Amino acid sequence: MIDPYKIRSDFPMYHKHGGKFGDKPLIYLDNAATTFKPYAVIKSEEHYYEDITANAHRGDYSLAHEVDVAYEKARKTIADFINARTDEIAFTSGDSMALNQIAFGLGHKLHPGDEILLSEAEHASNILPWFIISQRTGAKIKYLPLSDNHVNLDEVEKAISEKTKIVSLAMVSNVLGYLLPIKEIAQIAHKHHAIMVVDGAQSVPHIKTDVKDLDIDFLAFSGHKMLGPTGIGVMYGKRELLDDLPPLLYGGEMNARFKSDGYISLEEPPLKFEAGTQNIAGALGLEAACEYLNQFSFDEIHAHELKLKRLAIEGLLANGNAEIYNADNDTGIITFNIKNVFSQDAASYLAEKGVFVRTGQHCSKLTPDLIHTDSTIRASFYIYNTVEDVKALVEACKHAEDFLDVFFD
Amino acid sequence: MSFSIKDPMMMREIILDNYQNPRNFEEVEDQRYITIHMDSASCIDDIYVYVLFEDGKVKDCKWSGKGCAISSASTSIMTEMVKGKTEEEAKKMMAEFNKMLANEDYDEELLAEANCFKNVNRQPSRITCANISWRGLEKAMNEEDKKHE
Ligand SMILES: Cc1ncc(COP(=O)(O)O)c(C=O)c1O
Numbered sequence: 001m002i003d004p005y006k007i008r009s010d011f012p013m014y015h016k017h018g019g020k021f022g023d024k025p026l027i028y029l030d031n032a033a034t035t036f037k038p039y040a041v042i043k044s045e046e047h048y049y050e051d052i053t054a055n056a057h058r059g060d061y062s063l064a065h066e067v068d069v070a071y072e073k074a075r076k077t078i079a080d081f082i083n084a085r086t087d088e089i090a091f092t093s094g095d096s097m098a099l100n101q102i103a104f105g106l107g108h109k110l111h112p113g114d115e116i117l118l119s120e121a122e123h124a125s126n127i128l129p130w131f132i133i134s135q136r137t138g139a140k141i142k143y144l145p146l147s148d149n150h151v152n153l154d155e156v157e158k159a160i161s162e163k164t165k166i167v168s169l170a171m172v173s174n175v176l177g178y179l180l181p182i183k184e185i186a187q188i189a190h191k192h193h194a195i196m197v198v199d200g201a202q203s204v205p206h207i208k209t210d211v212k213d214l215d216i217d218f219l220a221f222s223g224h225k226m227l228g229p230t231g232i233g234v235m236y237g238k239r240e241l242l243d244d245l246p247p248l249l250y251g252g253e254m255n256a257r258f259k260s261d262g263y264i265s266l267e268e269p270p271l272k273f274e275a276g277t278q279n280i281a282g283a284l285g286l287e288a289a290c291e292y293l294n295q296f297s298f299d300e301i302h303a304h305e306l307k308l309k310r311l312a313i314e315g316l317l318a319n320g321n322a323e324i325y326n327a328d329n330d331t332g333i334i335t336f337n338i339k340n341v342f343s344q345d346a347a348s349y350l351a352e353k354g355v356f357v358r359t360g361q362h363c364s365k366l367t368p369d370l371i372h373t374d375s376t377i378r379a380s381f382y383i384y385n386t387v388e389d390v391k392a393l394v395e396a397c398k399h400a401e402d403f404l405d406v407f408f409d
Numbered sequence: 410m411s412f413s414i415k416d417p418m419m420m421r422e423i424i425l426d427n428y429q430n431p432r433n434f435e436e437v438e439d440q441r442y443i444t445i446h447m448d449s450a451s452c453i454d455d456i457y458v459y460v461l462f463e464d465g466k467v468k469d470c471k472w473s474g475k476g477c478a479i480s481s482a483s484t485s486i487m488t489e490m491v492k493g494k495t496e497e498e499a500k501k502m503m504a505e506f507n508k509m510l511a512n513e514d515y516d517e518e519l520l521a522e523a524n525c526f527k528n529v530n531r532q533p534s535r536i537t538c539a540n541i542s543w544r545g546l547e548k549a550m551n552e553e554d555k556k557h558e
Contacts, residue, residue, distance in 0.1 A: 344453055344477040348532050360453050374475055375453040403478070404424060407528040408417035 002296060002304035004386045010038040010292070011384055024354030027392045032174050032202060032333055032380035033358055034224045037289070041228060044288035045281040056280055057253050057271070071280055074287035075270075081290040082219065083210040084236050090273035091283055094233035095201040096125040097248075098220030099168075101235050101273060102197055103129035105245035106166060109195075112138030114165045117194070119144040119151070119180075121173040126199040130168065139165065151180050156188050164194045171203035175378070176326045177333025179207065183214045190215070195241070201225055205382075206305065206331060208298035217241055223282065228289035232282030235273065242269035251275035301383055305332025308381045308390050315394030322397060325376060332381035338400040343375040349403035350377075353396040420525040427482035427522075432489050436473040443552050445545040447474075454480045454538065458488075458545035462553045467491045467499050472542060479526070479535050484542035486522045496550060503543050510536050 008014040013026065013036040020026055028036065054064040056071045072086070079086045092098040110116070116130050120143045134141050144151060144159050160167065167189040171182050186196040197218040200209060204219075205226035211219055219236040223229055237245060247254060247266070254275040258264040266272040293301075309332050316322040316336060324336040338346045343359040350357055358378045379393055437444070437459035448455045454476035461469040470488040475481075491499040506523055508515035510530055517524060529539040 342453075342477040342481075344538070345479070348535060351534075352532065374455075404421050406531060407424075407526075408421055 002300050002383050004304070004384050007384045010040070011036045012039060012042070013037075014384065015039075021354065025388075025392065027355040027389050029379040029381065029385065029389060029393060030356055030358045031382040031385070032177075032225070032378060034230070035205070035227050035382055036384065037227055037229065037285075038292050040292050041285045041288045045229060045285040048281040048284050055277055067280060071278070071283055074283040077287045077290050078234060078283075081209075081294070082204065082234075082236060083212050085239065087269055088211075088236055088239050088242065090235045090237075090242075090270035091278055092220075092233045092235050092273075093231055093279065094224070095199065095220045095222040096233075098233050098235035099125050099197075099199060100129045101248040102218045102220065102237070102245075103133050103168075104248050106195065107133045107137055108246065110137035110139040110165055113163060114139040115161070115163045116141050117144055117159055117164050117167045117169075118142070119146055119169055119173075121146060121175060121178070122168075122170055123174050123199065123201065125201075126168055126170060130166075144169070146178075150178060151185070153181065153184055153188070156185050160188055160192050160194060162192055164189070164192055166195050166197060168197035168199065170199040170201065171209075172207070172331050172333075174202050174333075175376070176335055177202070177329040177331040177380075178326065179203070179330040182216060186214060186216050202331070202333070205293075206298070206301060211236055223286040223289060226286075226289055227292055229279075229282045229285035232279050232286045234286075237269070239269065242273075245269075245273075247273050247275065249273075249275040252277070296383065302331075304383060305381045305385075306330075308332060308385055308387070309334050311387060311390045312379065312393055315390065316397060319394060319398045321401065334379050335376045336379075337376055338397060341400055341403060343377050345403040346397075346400045347377050349400050349406060350393070350396045352406045353392070355393050355396045357393070420527075423486075423522055423525050424478060424482040427485035428478040431472075431481060431485040433471045433485065433492070434473060435471045437471050442469070442471075443549040445548045445552075447541050447545045453477070454541055456480060456484060456541055456545065458484070458542050458549060460546060460549040460553075462496070462549075465497075466493065466495050468493070470546070476541065477538055479529060479538040480541045483523070483526055483539045484545075486525070487542045487546065490521065490523060491546065496553075499546065500550070503547060506543055507540065510539060 052066050052070060054067045056067050058064060075086050075089060079089050092101060116134060116139055118127060118130060118141060130141055142159060145155050169180055172179050182198055189196045195217045198216045200219050200221040203209060204221040217238050221234055223232040252275065254267050254272045256265045256267055312334055313324060313327050316324060321339050322336050323339055326335045337343055347357055347359040360375050442459040442461045445458045456472060456474035456476050459471045460467060470492050472484050472488055490502060502519060505515045505519050509520060509527055512530055526539045529535045
């Protein structure tokens, strides 16, 4: 069982400030945007800066060797976390960079008339790189229809054909939090020889991800949404696909040698994708985040988040003034509006009560067509959220129509 | 003027009224108007400001689009305030409005109904909502100036 009260003592954002931000209890419900970091993650970054600072893969001295060992050990821990091999994961600055590396790397396989299949619920980071690739190659973008926000496998069968070369989907959407049957979709994609790319930004932190079991070809995720540092993320790719994937960035450490006539011989994956000095502290921090999460099972984490979400939905429905768009989803993301109140007005009012939620289209500007609203409020839970957090959210929403109160005495 | 900055209830009403019944709310296609589109990644507001300049004056000012209560009401009030004013007068209002949002001394009388937004800076993230259309007007003025360079 997840004990969020105990967990909080591991997180300085709670522990160091007595559970408050300013003079109010800290009710942080924007975990889909980013998460707090446990001491273990911060310590691990500190360890690099305080005890073993040197560049990786560069030095002949013992200190540099120690960094290499630590950096590659981090790679191993993180690879294990998603059941990948160490030569199949490259560090990136985050999910966005990983998706850009994948899209720009696969561009050379595409021709006019080919199709790239996305969904309308994708984050900008899983749409815009494909737009550019589509413009450059003449491949067409198609969108998987989402009926009632769920993916129907018959629709997937219909949407994928021999023309489909790439299917790129978020396992969990950041707006509505629905969990896609990625394993089944990957099977259908593979039947048609398409490459299956998964945006794991919202799933890897919350749901057991086994790349071998899912049999996906590529996966992207960010450290900062799973208790890790900002500025570090991962691109997973099946080894034979990585061999065939040109790097997005060129520079030091990713080449074995080059000559003045333009000849370059690249390092083997994953190093060929890691041009320039890497975020070494970030990699060690992400390792610590994986280790921290490893003390729980994803079933526990998921059950905790779902419990909080159900409570929130019950409370909001009892309040009577909320419109909820994803009451039946499978994750700890709840997307709603207060009737007749613009989302930003409501969220500012909640902020005044110390309840921090996100508003907007959540970078997924195509979704409004799906849920027929311009913008929404999103509350998203993680392991350190408590029943009291949910109560505070529900209580604060009760009178959100009075959002102008904040500005008048 | 019956309006009083001392009366919070009234100021609330003015904001709500301008939000629910926006003034000068109309899409403009007339090419003589300068159209400024105000939107950003960080904010959901998606507001168009249309300004018609003539003889150094803001002959007309309209707006369309979507935004929160603060940005919508502030835009509505701004269009009422600047219509018919000289560019200089409008600039002066803008300067006073910005001073108000920055918590500096300002000319209350000049700002009339825009005084409703006096306390918006209690939520710093809302300052950009309150001044969105004023920033749009400033852009429109710059474009108008360029025409005459
Ligand atoms: C589904 C999804 N994809 C991609 C991203 C982008 O992640 P990052 O900003 O860490 O690169 C996010 C983050 O908001 C997301 O939720």
